[in-house]
Amino acid sequence: MRRLFPALAGLALVVVASFFAFPFLWLLLAPFKSDPELFRALPLLPERYAFDHFGALLDGRHIPFPRQLANSLAVASVQTALALALCAPAGYVFGQHRFRGKRALFALGVLGVVLPQQVLVLPLLSWFHELGLYDTLVAITLPGIASGLGLVFFTLVFARLPRELPDLARAEGASEGRVFLTLLGVVRPAVVSFAFVHFVLSWHEHLVPLVMAGSPATKTAPVALASLYGSTLRFPFGLLMAGSVLACIPPVALFWMVRRRFKSALEELVS
Amino acid sequence: MSEERRPRPPVLLLVPFFVALAFVWVVPFVLGVRMSLESDALYGPSHFVGLEHYRHLAKSSRFQTAALNTARYAASTLLVVIPLGLLLAAALDRLPPRVRSGAAFALVLPALVPPVVLALLFVLVFAGRYGILNQALLAPLDIGPLDWLKDPALIPVSLLLQAVWRWTGLVSLVLAAGLAAVPKAYVDLARAEGATRFRAFRDVHLPLLRPYVALCAALLFLDAFTLFSGAYVLLGASGGTSDAGLLLVGYAYQTAFTYGRFGSAMAGTLATVPGVLLALYLILRFGKPARASG
Amino acid sequence: MTPLLSLRSVGKAYPGGVVALRDVSLDVTAGEIVAIVGPSGSGKSTLLRLVAGLDEPTAGEIHVDGRPAAGLSPRERDVALVLQSQSLFPHMSVFDNMAYGLRLRGRQAEAKALVENAARMLGIEPLLARWPAALSGGERQRVALGRALARRARFLLLDEPLSSLDAHLRAGLRREIVRVHRELGAVTLLVTHDQGEALSLADRVVVLDHGAVQQVGPPRALLDQPRSRFVAGFIGVPAMAFFAGRVESGPTDAEFRGEGWVVPLGRSGAPLAGRPVVLGVRPGHWLVGGKEDGARTDPGREGRVEWIERTADGTELAHVLVGGTEIVIAFPGRAPEQGALLRLSPDSRHAFLFAEETGERLCLADDPASC
Helix, strand or coil: CCHHHHHHHHHHHHHHHHHHHHHHHHHHHHHCCCHHCCCCCCCCCCCCCCCCCHHHHHCCCCCHHHHHHHHHHHHHHHHHHHHHHHHHHHHHHHHHHCCHHHHHHHHHHHHHHHHCCCHHHHHHHHHHHCCCCCCCCHHHHHHHHHHHHHHHHHHHHCCCCCCHHHHHHCCCCCCHHHHHHHHHHCCCCHHHHHHHHHHHHHCCCCCHHHHHHHHHHHCHHHHHHHHHHHHHHCHHHHHHHHHHHHHHHHHHHHHHHHHHHHHHHHHHHCC | CCCCCCCCCCCCHHHHHHHHHHHHHHHHHHHHHHHEECCCCCCCCCCCCCCCCHHHHHHCCCHHHHHHHHHHHHHHHHHHHHHHHHHHHHHHHHHCHHHHHHHHHHHHHHHCCCHHHHHHHHHHHHHHCCCCHHHHHCCCCCCCCCCCCCCCHHHHHHHHHHHHHHHHHHHHHHHHHHHCCHHHCCCCCCCHHCCCCHHHHHHHHHHHHHHHHHHHHHHHHHHHHHHHHHHHHHCCCCCCCCHHCCCCCHHHHHHHHHHHCHHHHHHHHHHHHHHHHHHHHHHHHHCCCCCCCC | CCCEEEEEEEEEEECCEEEEEEEEEEEEEECCCEEECCCCCHHHHHHHHHHCCCCCCEEEEEEEEECCCCCCCCCHHCEEEEECCCCCCCCCCCCHHHHHHHHCCCHHHHHHHHHHHHHHHHHHHHHHHCHHHCCHHHHHHHHHHHHHHHHCEEEEEEECCCCCCCCHHHHHHHHHHHHEEEEEEEECCECCCCHHHHHCCCCCEEEEEEEEEEECCHHHHHHCCCCCCHHHHCCCCCCCEEEEEEECCCCCCCCECCCCCEEEEHHHHHHHCCCEEEEECCCEEHHHHHCCCCCCCCCEEEEEEEEEECCCCEEEEEEEEEEEEEEEECCCCCCCCCCCCEHHHHHHHHEEEEEEECCEEEEEEEEECHH
C-alpha cells in the first residue's frame, strides 16, 4: 500500500495539473480558430494560424480596443500608485505608533474592506454624476484608491519591523517623514507585492468601470469584452478570445517581472 | 513602568488616506444609506420612505434567492477550495525546489486571468450542446449533454467550478507557506511522544495553519460576496433560469439598472452587511482563537 | 546488567557526502546519565535523534533493551524529548502538552492522575490550565520534564535544555533533571555545550568531534586522563596551554624542549626521545616563584603579569606574558598583582605529552596513571 501512494499521488497531480492547464492552452489557441472550430473539443490545434481576429480588434474597426486597453492600463497604474501613496504612510503610523483613538480610526479604515467599492457603486454613481465625473476615467479610478486591504497590509508590515530601526533613524536626526521613507526602503519587497496585487485587482475590476463608463471610449478592456459578448452574436467568438488573450498579458507579464520580490515578501511575512 | 518617549505620531501621514476615504467611501456610504431610505429614482426628485425598502426585502423572494445563492456559493467555495488547496500544499512540500518554483508560477496564473476572460472561457466550456465539457469529458462517458448554463441545478456547479479553477492555486501557495512555517522541532516532539507522521500532521501542522486558513477563508468569502463577472457574463443580467445564478451583486445591479429601483437595490446591499461582518468575525476568531493566558 | 541502550559502530551520512557521525559505539545502562559534549557540528544532536528513532543510522546498529532498534518507532522505544526552546506545543494547554503522549497511547483514563502527580512532584500544578506562551523559559522546561515523568519514559533525551535559560535558573533546573532521572530510573542522554553542566551532572561523558567519539569516561577520567589533545584542550576551563617541541634525551633523564621551555621528564621519557610532541599544562599546574626565588633547582622562566581575571567562584586567573606568549595561570587565592614579575615552570608531575601528528596522548612508562 505504501508503494502505491506516490504513484496515486502522481496520477492525481497530473489530473489536477490538466484541469488547470487545459483552459489556458485553450485560451491561447482559441483566437486562431473559426467559430465552428471553437465549439469542437478536438482537434486541439487550429487549422490555420491567422492573426485576423487580433487585427480586427487592434485596428479598432468594431470597438476602440487599443484605447480600451490603454484605459485599463491607465486606471490600474494610477490607482495603484495612489493607493500606495495613501496606504503606506498610514500603515506606518498605525504600525509603529500609539495614540488615542487609534483603534477607532483603524476600524474606520478597515470598514472599506467589508464594504468595498462594488457595494457602494450606486451611490458612487450618483455622487460622481453630480460632480460631473460620469463617463470619465477619473470616476473609474477614484473609488479604489482608499484600499482597506492596503491599510491592513501595510500596518502589519510596519508593525513587524523592530522598534530599533526607526529609533536609529530618529537618533540620526531624521524627521518622521524621513523615517518613513527610510523604512519604506527596508520593506521594498512588500511594497512591490502590494503594488502587484493591487494592479491586478484593479485590472480585473468589472462592476465599477461598467457602471461609470457611458461610452465605448471610456470602457476598460474587461468591460469592453463583456459587452462585446453580450451585444449580439454578430461577432465571431474568436474575436472575443483574441481580446481575452490581450487582456491577460499585462497581469501575467507583471507577475513575471516581480516574481522574485513577491516570493521573498511572502517568505518574510510568513516567518 | 517603562519610560518610553515616543515621538508624536505624524498625523500628516494619516491625512491623505483618510481624506481620500472620506471622499470615496464615507460620502458614498452616507448617500447610500439615504438612498435606501428614499423612493426609487437615481436622478430627479425622491422622497423619504423610511424602512419601506427593507420591509419589502423580507417579503421579496428574489432577494432571498439572491442571498441564499450567495451564501451557498460562498460556503461551497470555502468547502471545496480550502481542502483542495491543503492537499496541493502538502504535495507541493514534497517537490524538489526547482520544480516547486515552476509549479508556484503555474498555480498563480489562474488568479491573474481577469474574471471576465475566465467567464468567456467557461462559456465555451459550459455551453449547452457544444460546450467543451460536454464534448470532451462527458460524451465519451456517455453522459448526455448537460445544460450547464440553463439547468438551475447545474448553474451553481458551474459557478463553483469557476471559483475552484481561479483560486485553488493561490490558496495552495498560501497554505504551503504556512506549512513551511511550522518549526520542525514540534514535529520531532510529536513523533517522540509517539505520533505517526500522519497524526503529527493532524496535531501539529493543522492547528498551526489556522491563521492561514482564516486568511484564505476571508478572501474567498469577500470575493464570493462581490462576485459579479462570473455570473453576469455567463448568465446575463437576468441571473439565469429561475434565478439560480442570481447573486447579491447581480440582484443589486438588476434591481437598479433593469428595473430602475435604486433605493431597493441599495437597501438590499446594506441589509447583507451585518451578515458579512458576522461571517468575517467568525473567520477571525477561527484564525486566532482566544487563549486564556492566566 | 545488560545495557538498556547499545550503539555499535553507528554512523550517519547524508546524501551529498556529509558524514554527521562515524563509528560511534556506546553502551548505557538504566539509571545512568550520559552527557554528550563537543563543538558545534560534532554530531551531538544527530546522535540524539538516532537514539530517539527520529532518524535511522546509515551504518552500524542500535539496540534497545536487547532488541534491534532498526524500524522501531520512537513510540516503541519509549522516549521523551526535551529540546532547547521549542519544548512545548504552543497551541495546547500545559495539561494537554503533558497528557499528549499518554493520549496517543490510549491511556486517556489514567492521564489526569498521572499528569497531576508529575506536576505536583515538580511544583508546577498551578500551571496546568495555562498556555505555553504565558510561561517563563524555566517553567516551560519543567513542564517538558513533567511530560516525561507522567509517561514514565524509559529514555530521557535532552538537547541543550538549559542553554536558553538565564544563568541563575540553570542550577535549579539541573536539580530537577536529576530528580526526574532518578525517579524514572531512565537512561538519560544530555547533549550540552556547557562542560560545567556535563561534568557536574553526568555519570559518564562522551566527547564528540566531527562525528567521531574522542573519549568516553567519567568526568574525572576526562580531566585527569585525556586520551587525546582534542579532549585535553576541550575539557577543562580555562583551557590547557600547549607547547610544541621534542623530547630530547639528556645524560640521565629525558626532557621536553620546546618554545623556550625545558621540562624534565625522568627516565620514563627516554623511549620517546627524538619524537615531535606537544606538551600540555593546565592553568592550575604551574609552579610559581617570585623573582627572588632563584635558589630553586629549576629556575624556570620569567614572566610578567599582564592582567588579572576574576571568575565568578573567586578564583583568580593571571594572564602572564612569557617570552611573547600569554599563559593563563589559576590561583585559588589571591594572584600576584598586575605588573609583578614571576618565575614559572610547568609542574612535570601533572603535565601531558601528546604526539604531534596524531594528537594521541603518550604514556610515560613509570607513571601508571598516565595511560
